[in-house]
Amino acid sequence: MQEKKDMYILGIESSCDETSASIVKNGTEEIATVISSQIDIHKDYGGVVPEIASRHHVKNITIVLEECLERANMTMDEIDAIAITYGPGLIGSLLIGLEAAKTLAWLYKKPLIPVHHIAGHIYANSLVRPFKFPLLALVVSGGHTELIEMIDHYKFQKLGGTLDDAIGECYDKVARVIGLEYPGGPKLDKLAQTGKVTYKLPIPLHDDSYNFSFSGLKSAVINLAHNEEQRGKELNKEDLATSFQTVAVESVVSKTKKAIQDKNIKYLIVAGGVAANQGLRKAIEELGKEMNVTVSIPPMKYCTDNATMIAAAGYYAYLDGRVADLTLNSTSSAVLK
Ligand code: KG4
Numbered sequence: 001m002q003e004k005k006d007m008y009i010l011g012i013e014s015s016c017d018e019t020s021a022s023i024v025k026n027g028t029e030e031i032a033t034v035i036s037s038q039i040d041i042h043k044d045y046g047g048v049v050p051e052i053a054s055r056h057h058v059k060n061i062t063i064v065l066e067e068c069l070e071r072a073n074m075t076m077d078e079i080d081a082i083a084i085t086y087g088p089g090l091i092g093s094l095l096i097g098l099e100a101a102k103t104l105a106w107l108y109k110k111p112l113i114p115v116h117h118i119a120g121h122i123y124a125n126s127l128v129r130p131f132k133f134p135l136l137a138l139v140v141s142g143g144h145t146e147l148i149e150m151i152d153h154y155k156f157q158k159l160g161g162t163l164d165d166a167i168g169e170c171y172d173k174v175a176r177v178i179g180l181e182y183p184g185g186p187k188l189d190k191l192a193q194t195g196k197v198t199y200k201l202p203i204p205l206h207d208d209s210y211n212f213s214f215s216g217l218k219s220a221v222i223n224l225a226h227n228e229e230q231r232g233k234e235l236n237k238e239d240l241a242t243s244f245q246t247v248a249v250e251s252v253v254s255k256t257k258k259a260i261q262d263k264n265i266k267y268l269i270v271a272g273g274v275a276a277n278q279g280l281r282k283a284i285e286e287l288g289k290e291m292n293v294t295v296s297i298p299p300m301k302y303c304t305d306n307a308t309m310i311a312a313a314g315y316y317a318y319l320d321g322r323v324a325d326l327t328l329n330s331t332s333s334a335v336l337k
């Protein structure tokens with residue numbers, strides 16, 4: 001029998017404010033990754049400015065790609081396919097990565113694999129341990145809060161999602177109210193380790209669905225801050241951070257628990273930038289023990305946007321026959337399917 005050939009995939013990610021390239025072997029082994037982050041640039045504006053993000057992707061993409069190949073000590077001839085985030089994300093940013101991927105695919109005659117950004121976040125976990133099905137993926141990031149069931153590789157079934165803001169977006173906005181610099185999520189998380197639950201905040205969408213809602217919670221924090229100010233009372237930032245984190249985490253964990261029960265899930269994956277949250281990680285580990293479910297949370301470096309996860313997802317997308325031609329376009333609101 002002929003031995004199966006190893007497959008080296010070059011992943012490219014540029015959906016928001018990170019320009020990244022990575023080479024992954026067989027969807028599981030990271031060979032080299034380069035990430036150029038624009039956080040320091042957007043910090044001054046309190047959030048990502050799309051036009052500025054696009055311009056920096058243009059400036060960085062070639063450098064990032066060249067450095068990735070150099071770190072891997074590989075040439076384009078040794079790459080078997082190119083995986084690209086086609087959406088969702090900022091359209092101007094997405095297009096820069098897509099054009100680079102299409103150019104390389106055309107020039108070196110390599111298959112072009114379209115990868116949904118959320119599939120990337122989910123497959124970040126395949127760099128840690130093999131998937132077991134049926135699995136449940138809790139995707140929590142700056143743009144998404146979703147529960148996705150998978151019965152096999154690349155078979156996604158969305159159970160529910162946020163009806164308004166994403167959890168990361170909510171973290172960043174609440175952090176701003178507290179006076180923390182963008183992106184405030186990680187700083188708010190740190191502060192939440194030091195306070196007590198003293199402020200009463202509403203548990204969002206406390207119902208029987210798998211959906212989430214974070215805009216009400218965000219408004220409640222803003223109103224609370226205004227009311228305290230009007231009364232001349234100083235806001236206890238640590239306690240507000242802890243009170244907020246407790247409610248935000250509880251909201252996500254309760255819906256995850258319901259999905260585990262209803263769908264008889266034995267394997268739980270947490271993905272996306274907010275998977276780095278200490279409060280959430282602890283609560284999910286406890287839930288895993290309580291429900292007898294194996295929990296997989298990727299290390300921090302795979303939680304936030306990176307091309308390693310795109311190259312990993314690209315491998316399974318390729319096995320599923322998902323190859324695009326050069327008419328592939330970016331889609332800012334792409335649906336995971
Ligand atoms: O996945 P990601 O890098 O980008 C998107 O696809 O959205 O996630 C970024 C989001 C930001 O909102 C950031 O504040 C949040 O993840 N985040 C955190 C933590 N680390 C990153 N939120 C809460 N706690 C954290 N430790």
Ligand code: ZN
Pocket residue numbers: 117121141142272273304305
């Ligand atoms: Zn992301």
